[in-house]
Amino acid sequence: MASSGIQIVCVALTVLGLVGAIITCILPQWKVSAFIGDNIVTAQSTYEGIWKSCVVQSTGQQQCKDYDSLLVLSSDLQASRAMTIVCCLLSGLALLIIFAGSDFTTCVQNEDIKPKICLAGGIMLLVAGLLIIIPVSWVANQVVQNFNNVLVAQAQKRELGACIFIGWGSGVLMLLAGGLLCCFSRGSRGSSTTVKYSTHPSAPKNYV
Secondary structure, eight states: OOOHHHHHHHHHHHHHHHHHHHHHHHOOTTEEEOOOGGGSSOSEEEEEOSSEEEEEETTSOEEEEEOSOSTTSOHHHHHHHHHHHHHHHHHHHHHHHHHHHSTTOOSOOOTTTHHHHHHHHHHHHHHHHHHHHHHHHHHHHHHHHHHHOTTSOGGGOEEEOHHHHHHHHHHHHHHHHHHHHHHHOOOOOOOOOOOOOOOOTTSOOOOO
């Protein structure tokens, strides 16, 4: 079974990954304005996320607008919303499960069940890590393709926002924590059998 030190490290990685996933889900900085060509000097910057888009003026004033309807959104945006939300919920549930199965807590008294609980939490973290990496990688791929596409107007081109990199970092932390738990959380191999040898009372004795 994993030692308490490894479990504490996994809990810390999970907390950091969960915070990063929440930030990635909430902030609108998935796509940002690309200042190229004639757009080097501009009076405003555009930020796009999975929930809303924002325009920041050169004076510092910011205006945000929520997307109108879920039905008119693109498939990648709908999938990104679903995956990031499920990732946050799954990683939060995995964190509670890891706490319950850790050696430094007394939520579960049975020592044989604790490794299985930690293993379940590790598997959930692996799934959560993939759920946050997939949407940010999908969006990043589209941004790069549109940026290199000569048919897309320069004013419509975007660059990778901070949420893309935060999402990648959060996914790596979750995968690392889940991998450590899956590697070190093993069931007990059973209690060792101690064989005691004793001399039977009726056994013959050797006399010199």
